[in-house]
Amino acid sequence: MDDMIVMQNVWKAYPNGVMALNGIDLSVKKGEFVYVVGPSGAGKSTFIKMIYRELKPTRGKIIIDNKNIASLRERQVPYFRRKIGVVFQDFKLLPKLTVYENVAFALEVIEERPVYIKKRVMEVLDLVGLKHKLRSFPDQLSGGEQQRVSIARSICNRPPVLIADEPTGNLDPETSWQIMDVFKRINLQGTTIVMATHNKSIVDSIKHRVIALEGGMIVRDELEGEYGYEA
Amino acid sequence: MCEMNWKGNMVMKLRTMRRHVSESLKSLTRNGWMTFASVSAVTVSLILVALFLMVMFNLNKIAGDIEKDVEVRVYLDRSTTPAQQNQLEEQLKQVKNVQSVTFQSKKKGLNNLLSSLGSDKGTFEDLQKENPLPNVFILKTRQPQQTIMVANEVRHYPNVQDVRYGKGTVEKMFKFINIARNIGIVLILGLIFTSVFLIANTIKLTIVARRREIEIMKLVGATNAFVRWPYFIEGLIMGILGSVLPVLLVIVVYHFAYYSLSSNLSQMFISLIPFQTMAVNLSLLLVGVGGIIGVWGSLSSVRKFLKV
Ligand SMILES: Nc1ncnc2c1ncn2[C@@H]1O[C@H](COP(=O)(O)OP(=O)(O)O)[C@@H](O)[C@H]1O
Ligand SMILES: [Mg+2]
Numbered sequence: 396m397d398d399m400i401v402m403q404n405v406w407k408a409y410p411n412g413v414m415a416l417n418g419i420d421l422s423v424k425k426g427e428f429v430y431v432v433g434p435s436g437a438g439k440s441t442f443i444k445m446i447y448r449e450l451k452p453t454r455g456k457i458i459i460d461n462k463n464i465a466s467l468r469e470r471q472v473p474y475f476r477r478k479i480g481v482v483f484q485d486f487k488l489l490p491k492l493t494v495y496e497n498v499a500f501a502l503e504v505i506e507e508r509p510v511y512i513k514k515r516v517m518e519v520l521d522l523v524g525l526k527h528k529l530r531s532f533p534d535q536l537s538g539g540e541q542q543r544v545s546i547a548r549s550i551c552n553r554p555p556v557l558i559a560d561e562p563t564g565n566l567d568p569e570t571s572w573q574i575m576d577v578f579k580r581i582n583l584q585g586t587t588i589v590m591a592t593h594n595k596s597i598v599d600s601i602k603h604r605v606i607a608l609e610g611g612m613i614v615r616d617e618l619e620g621e622y623g624y625e626a
Numbered sequence: 627m628c629e630m631n632w633k634g635n636m637v638m639k640l641r642t643m644r645r646h647v648s649e650s651l652k653s654l655t656r657n658g659w660m661t662f663a664s665v666s667a668v669t670v671s672l673i674l675v676a677l678f679l680m681v682m683f684n685l686n687k688i689a690g691d692i693e694k695d696v697e698v699r700v701y702l703d704r705s706t707t708p709a710q711q712n713q714l715e716e717q718l719k720q721v722k723n724v725q726s727v728t729f730q731s732k733k734k735g736l737n738n739l740l741s742s743l744g745s746d747k748g749t750f751e752d753l754q755k756e757n758p759l760p761n762v763f764i765l766k767t768r769q770p771q772q773t774i775m776v777a778n779e780v781r782h783y784p785n786v787q788d789v790r791y792g793k794g795t796v797e798k799m800f801k802f803i804n805i806a807r808n809i810g811i812v813l814i815l816g817l818i819f820t821s822v823f824l825i826a827n828t829i830k831l832t833i834v835a836r837r838r839e840i841e842i843m844k845l846v847g848a849t850n851a852f853v854r855w856p857y858f859i860e861g862l863i864m865g866i867l868g869s870v871l872p873v874l875l876v877i878v879v880y881h882f883a884y885y886s887l888s889s890n891l892s893q894m895f896i897s898l899i900p901f902q903t904m905a906v907n908l909s910l911l912l913v914g915v916g917g918i919i920g921v922w923g924s925l926s927s928v929r930k931f932l933k934v
Contacts, residue, residue: 447845476847487842504848506642552846 399425399556399587405455407441415441417611428582430598431591432622433608439591443560447479448472460555477505480549480557484564486541488533495529498548519547523577539570546577557581559590575601598622649856650863653832660828667824668868668919671817672912676872678810679908680880688896689799696770698777700763701788710785721779723772724765732759818919825864825923829857833931850932857928865920866913873909880904
């Protein structure tokens with residue numbers, strides 16, 4: 396019962412016929428930190444998109460927080476999304492909103508109370524270390540800072556799961572470490588984290604479970620694993 | 627969790643509504659020229675709708691008034707003697723379907739005419755002396771359709787100079803109304819579709835401008851309804867803005883038309899739809915049609931974009 400993410404025989408065929416996932420079975424426990432690695436085209440992004448229901452599996456079950464989201468009705472998807480934080484390589488911030496507004500946006504559009512929004516936004520900005528930049532606009536920030544804003548936004552609704560698709564892909568090594576530090580803090584609060592990455596040095600030095608995908612199949616699944624590919 | 631949210635959504639929170647409205651206003655002003663073009667298109671369409679309906683409603687009313695008329699007016703020869711007149715009256719009473727026969731002397735007829743003109747009687751002093759009107763028997767039938775038979779029957783009676791009833795006029799009017807209606811409907815539907823198309827395009831632009839925003843909204847769990855609301859309001863605002871000028875026009879034009887035509891028409895025993903009735907009903911209709919055009923335009927472009 397303490398599984399947070401369970402996949403049972405998950406297949407994904409894109410409309411053009413590409414088989415991106417071929418029978419994935421796995422389970423991720425509450426509070427776990429998982430790296431998803433593999434060569435490009437292996438199916439990492441597809442795997443990530445399955446978890447936040449951007450894509451539906453062609454076959455199989457995806458059970459998140461004890462609910463099969465493969466059979467979720469379209470109307471319920473938004474409410475499900477509120478339980479999943481998502482972070483991307485390209486940050487996806489709104490350029491015309493300040494740091495504060497970008498984070499608050501996520502809570503406003505799910506109709507949270509203004510008093511709560513104010514308090515919570517300050518909390519998460521504090522957590523990612525950007526409380527002092529709340530009035531800046533995204534283009535006034537470094538890449539690492541922008542990513543931290545995007546992380547703050549993804550966790551402001553206290554999702555039990557945070558998924559990240561190559562969050563350090565656009566960042567230099569030093570900044571990447573700062574991001575990992577933020578993830579570590581979030582993980583310590585009990586949030587389950589799944590992170591697809593190409594970053595060998597991070598995977599090899601900050602030890603967590605490693606799931607390696609190749610050709611849409613899990614070829615390796617090790618606790619405290621290694622990146623396993625040449626950087 | 628779902629249940630709680632469902633309940634929360636039943637009554638939209640005031641601040642959420644405020645947010646949607648302010649989002650719509652922002653994007654309406656951001657796309658000022660497109661907004662202006664769309665609103666103008668709605669305005670032009672609705673002005674034509676308004677003019678068309680003002681005329682059609684009245685023609686319908688007049689035709690209805692005449693059609694409801696069960697009167698046959700039998701005009702007497704000037705040379706008719708009182709004895710002949712009494713004899714004719716008896717004959718008329720015998721005609722099938724005739725319910726009542728009323729005599730209207732030429733003097734009474736003139737008085738009716740003068741009072742309906744509402745003018746100072748002095749001007750028509752000459753008429754009093756040299757009354758040009760004939761004496762009239764007014765026959766009533768039970769149903770409008772019977773007037774035609776009665777009229778044809780009594781036309782050949784002695785001392786009858788002329789027989790008048792509404793039917794012929796009504797038929798001609800309905801023919802005219804039908805043609806006018808068909809032309810009007812085609813024209814107006816064309817204009818309405820054009821307006822819908824223009825509004826859809828404007829909304830499409832504003833959606834493109836906010837694509838990133840929508841992507842993030844959906845990512846963090848905003849409902850489709852929440853995403854859709856501002857566009858819905860935007861369309862509604864454009865449609866209603868488009869109806870402002872037509873509504874004013876209706877009020878001014880119909881006020882003028884009604885008060886200048888009514889008294890002339892009342893001599894012909896025809897009455898127009900009262901000013902207030904027309905102003906209120908047509909205005910509501912125009913605002914409604916404007917709103918529908920706007921909402922239709924906006925929903926048709928949002929649907930494509932959200933794929934919902
Ligand atoms: N939208 C799509 N339509 C068709 N094929 C796709 C689509 N997205 C990804 N693919 C294909 O699916 C496979 C897995 O892609 P992806 O999940 O993006 O891999 P990764 O993130 O590991 O690089 C690749 O062969 C890719 O070309
Ligand atoms: Mg990828």
